[in-house]
Amino acid sequence: MLSRDNSSAATNASLTNPDTVNVTKTEQGPSVKRTKMAVYQSYIAISELHPNFSHPKVSGMIIWKTDVKSFPDRKNVGADRFTFGFTIKDSPDFFINVAAWGSDGYINGLSSSFSIGDCVIVENPLVANKDPEKDERFQPTTPSLYRLLLTEAHSQVSLCADMDTIDRLLPLIHLPAKDSRDFYTLGDIVANGQQLDGTVVNILAAVRSTGEPRLFTTSDGRKGQRLEVKLFDDSVSSFPVVCWDREAIQFAQTWIPKETVLFIADAKISFDSFRSGMTASVNSKTIITVNPDTREASLLFSYAKQVSESGALDQDEKPEDVPVDSIVDVYTVTQLKQKAQESAEVFFGITYSFISKLDLDSSVSKVIKTRCSRCKFQVTEDAQSCTNQLCTGTDQGLSATTGFDVLVDFTDHTGTLHACTLRGPVAEKTLGCTTKEFTSLTDDERTAKKWKLLLERCKVYVKIQPSTKTRSGIRGEVVACSLSDPGEVKQHMSALLSL
Structure with a gap:
């Protein structure tokens, strides 16, 4: 529901939103019965969001998700606050970052309730202005001016059950988060070598193989995991990309070797002295699109199929x-x-x-x-x-x-x-x-x-x-x-x- 002072904005949003529904409303009085058409909006488009909105409701496709993390609660000494983030997309050109904060049970329960590729309904988030330098330092870069905040007391995320909305959102999972023509081939990365060390680039490549998750313990006792995926294209037959987060690892394990093409937006490139070569890694800013619906990806998919069969x-x-x-x-x-x-x-x-x-x-x-x-x-x-x-x-x-x-x-x-x-x-x-x-x-x-x-x-x-x-x-x-x-x-x- 929208607040009264935003009725004009709500009407404008409803006129452009494909999920707007017309409702026939009947009013009865002591001596008169009349019927009029009222326009109600199911969801607010991400492109129409504004901090003045009250109780917004947004539908979207989950295109990225981070692991749950905890931090000491400044207001409650000895306790921890838990958080995780995800990114939702509701149109070819618009997507937005969402951050959830709350108790251990709420955050871990919410995180386990959906995965990358699911269609969800986000209800009653706080629409906040984003600080591009601060908010997107460790999050994906988005075209929206805002970010959404979820709180345990007021917000809710649920899987979308409306088939019309799901059918509209599903194709979005195959649209890259960056310009589909703006990418490095693996040959470009190898040729540039250490000049790219520490930079962030987009990559278009096919999956050659997926390794097994490896657990490790850092010198300060923290436990971690890693999974290495080998990529290839028509210029390089094998190139490593490493996933560190559990969410990214679980996502990578769904990729079928030699039948999956990836558009990796904002992969970090590093020089690996042990291998004496370049590697890529997936971090909290990275968004990976599987089998992108682009001409370049289609050509690479055909090439991958041919060399695999040969x-x-x-x-x-x-x-x-x-x-x-x-x-x-x-x-x-x-x-x-x-x-x-x-x-x-x-x-x-x-x-x-x-x-x-x-x-x-x-x-x-x-x-x-x-x-x-x-x-x-x-x-x-x-x-x-x-x-x-x-x-x-x-x-x-x-x-x-x-x-x-x-x-x-x-x-x-x-x-x-x-x-x-x-x-x-x-x-x-x-x-x-x-x-x-x-x-x-x-x-x-x-x-x-x-x-x-x-x-x-x-x-x-x-x-x-x-x-x-x-x-x-x-x-x-x-x-x-x-x-x-x-x-x-x-x-x-x-x-x-x-x-």
């Missing part, structure tokens, strides 16, 4: 990064699958399994493939340039590599690991021939080579990583493979069966 990102993580001799853990196929489901981390292991699928007698084009050296997109041998429109070298002569690229199934007494990739030098060593030698073989000779390995027990060194593209949810890559020693198999199988 396996190029998997090839970037070279098996040589982990020496074969250092891989010692032995697994059954089922144990490999279980470990992959329990953790999103890449891991290596050994399995003594039969090769149950090896299509060496298919057409040569299915066994040996040519890929662009820049983007790893598959091309034909006679191509003059890369056919991937998103490749950085489309206007240049084709630089390509040709090698074995085979999918192999491994089976043991517990199950089958489907579609493991067998590529490059590892494939040459496993098959005992080079690609040139293979192309000169007759069909019968290729079949004979296939049966030297098919249905034979092998010692397989395999790299396992999560994948949304496979039916099993994991992707296997052969690091090394050879026929197994029967005595060695017996020893390890006995150990596994005794577990």
Whole structure:
């Protein structure tokens, strides 16, 4: 409800607000009954808010949220006051910061009642003028001149249940908080190097992988957590961004690797001396938009999908990064699958399994493939340039590599690991021939080579990583493979069966 002295402002707001409703009001008196139309406003638009409003009611999409923090209460010695903040958006151009203050129970209960991406109704907040230098030092920069304050005694936040309002607000979650064309590519950040150390920039990139949350304790005894996400685009294949707040970590864990594009507004860029490279971090000013509804994001999403399907990102993580001799853990196929489901981390292991699928007698084009050296997109041998429109070298002569690229199934007494990739030098060593030698073989000779390995027990060194593209949810890559020693198999199988 609005105060009487703001009736004109309320009327102006209602005329432009899409949630205004017309109500038919009937008045009865001793001798007369008349009906008139009264205009009532459901919600006040963020763009219309003013400190003079009394009991405002605002609807919006939660586009960012911070962790709950506590501070000593100056008015009540020995007690703490609790607070957290969030940002709501009700139109493409307007969003506003909201701060809630109160007791432990009120603030933690309120914080746990909604998440980023929820549509909420904020009732009876205090509309306060904001001090841009002070209020936005540790909060997102907003286009509104004001901020909203929630108090335990007077304010309320609830999830929106009106489907018309939800349908209007939902698309806003995909609109970046900053100009969608104002961003750094990962290549820009790497190229500028330490010149960007300590600065805040916008980033458009795709999610390559999401790590596991790590807990730590600071030197002064405070507990904290961190989660590292690896990003990529068409200029850099892997770039770290670190989340420190619990809210940001929980949000990051919803992102699907290689299928999610992020617009990160106000990410802090730092030089990491340990890595000898640049990193980004998410802080209280950062707003992250998932799968933005922009042309630039759409192009990057298409690129991410292509390189993911081509396996190029998997090839970037070279098996040589982990020496074969250092891989010692032995697994059954089922144990490999279980470990992959329990953790999103890449891991290596050994399995003594039969090769149950090896299509060496298919057409040569299915066994040996040519890929662009820049983007790893598959091309034909006679191509003059890369056919991937998103490749950085489309206007240049084709630089390509040709090698074995085979999918192999491994089976043991517990199950089958489907579609493991067998590529490059590892494939040459496993098959005992080079690609040139293979192309000169007759069909019968290729079949004979296939049966030297098919249905034979092998010692397989395999790299396992999560994948949304496979039916099993994991992707296997052969690091090394050879026929197994029967005595060695017996020893390890006995150990596994005794577990």
